[in-house]
Amino acid sequence: MSWMLTADAVPQLARGAAVLGTGGGGDPYIGALLAQQALAAHGPVTVVALDEVPDDGLVLTVAMMGAPTVMIEKLPSLDEVIAPVKALGTYLGRPVTHVACAEVGGVNSTIPVAAAAALGLPLVDADGMGRAFPELQMVLPTLYGVTASPLAFADEKGNIGVLQTVDNNWTERIARVACVEMGCSIMIAGFPMSGSQAREALVPGSLRHSLSIGAGIADARDTKSDPVSRTVDLLGGREFFAGKVVDVERGTTAGFARGRARIENALSTLTLSFQNEHLIAEANGQVLVTTPDLIIVLDHDSGEPITTEALRYGQRVRVIAAPSDPRWHSAEALAIVGPGYFGYDIPSHRFDGTAEIVAADGSIQICAAEVVA
Amino acid sequence: MSWMLTADAVPQLARGAAVLGTGGGGDPYIGALLAQQALAAHGPVTVVALDEVPDDGLVLTVAMMGAPTVMIEKLPSLDEVIAPVKALGTYLGRPVTHVACAEVGGVNSTIPVAAAAALGLPLVDADGMGRAFPELQMVLPTLYGVTASPLAFADEKGNIGVLQTVDNNWTERIARVACVEMGCSIMIAGFPMSGSQAREALVPGSLRHSLSIGAGIADARDTKSDPVSRTVDLLGGREFFAGKVVDVERGTTAGFARGRARIENALSTLTLSFQNEHLIAEANGQVLVTTPDLIIVLDHDSGEPITTEALRYGQRVRVIAAPSDPRWHSAEALAIVGPGYFGYDIPSHRFDGTAEIVAADGSIQICAAEVVA
Incomplete structure (x- = not known):
């Protein structure tokens, strides 16, 4: 069941992870560079399935914390990537046996690859969200009572x-202010879990899934088919808007890249609100998709994922909705990742995949989700 | 050389320490309560002189960090006081042998008493400043290359x-933002030192000195002599202003109590600028005393020290200048505690104790210091 992750697969991994990152989780180009450097220096990484992790293993999640807008200009070194893992191992007084991803994203799926390579540890094919979210307590392990701390940064x-x-909220609060003071981009290692805890709490197969999405986009281009449709199929999602980016407001505040983007076509304007990740999609005064479901912006022709910090005026894009891990739709989960948590007075929606979304003339017919709260 | 500190001596210690705290270091009433509680529960504390600490001892400084304005409303428990010492001992992997004061102040001289009592450790008769300063790197150990970290909070x-x-600046920066996020008042333990490092870097005899000042004020009152004059004598200082507090501007910003107080008499107005501690005394457009020398506000009749957070309109006060530990006047030291560090475009002054300061009619004659930079 275990397999080797080599440098040549990294760009596909980073691209696919950036799709699932819903605009956050870091730039896939930077993410790929980081992992490729580490694999070149230390050799390939063994990836193991969740069910291969021994019950008494010690699994840590490794991630970049901060504003992706800043990280682009402040690339972490390999020393920085492994420093928190080493510090946490010392603090816990026992050896870390496995590295895992806290979230899926262009950087946050490849940082753990770099850490695993440099530390000579196996990487678990799993992550804590099945997507990316902006705050560190927003992982499924929180719902299973796994503590974020001890957490090292x-x-x-x-x-x-x-x-x-x-x-876990206090871990986020203290780590976040430290992150801002330290320059808005730090490396973290935390959520120490046994193998059995990891099996229960993580989303299985994230790396394989990301690789298949990344490879699918490349293959569709090579075979002159539509990379966006290929991605939609792999996600079980729906394309619900296509247009041109006409406005992006973005600020790096309190350690996050927050803002709104407007995307226009002949008949409608779509507004995306984001905090690192896309959180709400609205058009014509109607809410279409909300967190925790995935809102993904892809380049119109190439199908490349576009992160929120890379959104620019004039880009022609297509926007996809896809379902999140179903566990994110429990009442307990929505309390920590639903629209209300982020300050939107909007009921929680749930993408059901069946609705007609955009008519042939480009007009929004109905929302891409049912209202569940 | 060692002696026992008992609960009955604590009010004198706290009062004298609040005098040396130059307006900061915490409220002596609260400080005395904390230490008395701990001594009642755990028995008296052994105080040892610096030269009794073994070369291979492990000395930690223990303190409250934050805004004294907040601490008044958020009394620490004994558990909170000892938590950082225990965490640091675990982190260092060897037993802490002695507790010391980071600074002198109404709370920051008594918190270490409480910690020593609860932990059953000896307390060193010394501190890191010979006064109080608002930021944690502002201790003489910094000048001797002692690192603040590992530091626990x-x-x-x-x-x-x-x-x-x-x-040590980074320790301050990260601990400060954590402190603000955690409610503007936390307990810290840091500056791990060997006995030989402590002997070189700390100010000896601070507890004895504080006790003698505190007891002197009480004794002067009991014997109907002037407690302010008694304190001036013990400090080798000078009373340079007397008047009524007519205005206090105070804000709790970025984890500090910052502000200015105006004190008026028939002929002049004295302005004191503070950041937890009094930093600059000016009158009639002339700078009289500057950090690192001590600016101390005492109640006009009782001689009780008044902390910056306790300054109120209408208080009748007398203001004393006293020399700091001479090591604070080196160029290297002034770079971290001189007026320039705090943003004042004022040359560094040095109190020389000889100048005529206030004429009999209350007018300011000359400044209480020579300009040294």
Whole structure:
């Protein structure tokens, strides 16, 4: 069941992960560079399925925390990537056995590859969200009572911290202010889990899934078919808008890239609101898709995923909705990742995949989801 | 050389320490309560002189970090006081042998008493400043190359962090933002030192000195002599202004209590600028005393020290200048605690104790210091 991840597969992994990252999780080009460097220096990484992790294993999630707008200009070194894992292993007083992804994203799926390569540890084919979310407590392990702390963080200057907090919100709050002070981009390692906890709490197969999406986009282009349709099929999603980016408001505040993008076609304007990740899609005064379901922006022709920090005026794009891991739709989960948490006075929607979304003339017919709350 | 500190001596210690705290370091009433509680529960604390600490001892400084304006409303528990010491001992992997004060102040001289009592450890008769300063890197150990980190912090909710930073400014920066996020008042333990490092870097005899000042004020009152004059004598200082507080501007910003107070008499107005501690005294457009020398506000008749957060309209006060530890006047030291560091475009002054300061008619004659930079 285990397989080797080599440098040549990394661009597909990063691209596919950026699709699932719903605009966040980091730039796939930068993410690929990081992992490829590490694999070149340390050799391929063994990827194991969740059911191969021993019950008494010690699994840590490894990630970049901060504003992707900043990370583009402040590439982490391999030393920075492994520093929090080492610090946490020392703090826990026992050896880390496996590295896992906290979320899926262009960088946050490849940082763990780099860490696993540099540390000589196996990487688990799984992640904590099945997508990307902006805050660290927004992982399925939180719903299973796994504590984020002890959590270690490190910056490129060599500063390191270890937090032991009373709940995962406090880990986020303290790590976030440290992150902002340290330059808005730090590496973190946390959520120490046994193998059995990881099996229960993580989303299985994220790396394979990302690879298949990334490879599918490349293959569709090579075979002159439509890469966006290929992605839609792999996600079980729906394309619900196509148009030109006409406006992007973006600010890096409190350690996040927050803003709104407007995408226009002849008949309608779609508005996407984001905090690192796309959270809400609206058009003509109607909510179409909301967090936790996936809102994905792809280049109109090439099908390349476009992260929120890379959105620019004039881009021709297509927008996809796809269902999240079903566990994100429980009431308990919506309390930590639903529209209300992010300050939107919008009921939680649930993408059902069946609705007609865009008529042939480009007009919005009905929303891409049923209202569930 | 060692002696026992008992609960009955604590009010004198806290009062004297609040005098040396130059307006900061915490409220002596609260500080005394904390230490008395701990001594009642755990028995007296052994105080040892610096030269009694073994060369291979492990000395930590223990302190409250934050805005004194907040601490008044958020008393730390004994659990909170000892949590960072325990966390740091675990992190360092060897037993802490002695507790010391980072600074002198109404709370920051008594918190270490409480910690020593609860942990059953000896307390060193010394501190890191010979006064109080608002930021954690502002201790003489910084000048001797002692690192603030590993430094542990804890709040009343049970959150704990350990920092390992590249320099003491980074310890301050990260701990400060964590402090603000955690409610503007946390307990810290750091600056791990061997006995020989402590002997070189700390100010000896701070507890004895504080006790003698505190007891002197009480004794002067009991014997109907002037407590302010008694304090001036013990400090080798000078009373340079007397008047009524007519205005206090105070804000709790970025984790500090910052502001200015105006004190008026028939002929002049004295302005004191503070950041937790008094930093600059000016009158009639002339700078009289600057950090690092001590600016101390005492109640006009009782001689009780008044902290910056306790300054109120209408208080009748007398203001004293006193020399700091001479090591604070080196160029290297002034770079971290001089007026320029705090944003004042004022040359560094040095209190020389000889100048005529206030004429009999209350007018300011000359400044209480020579300009040294």
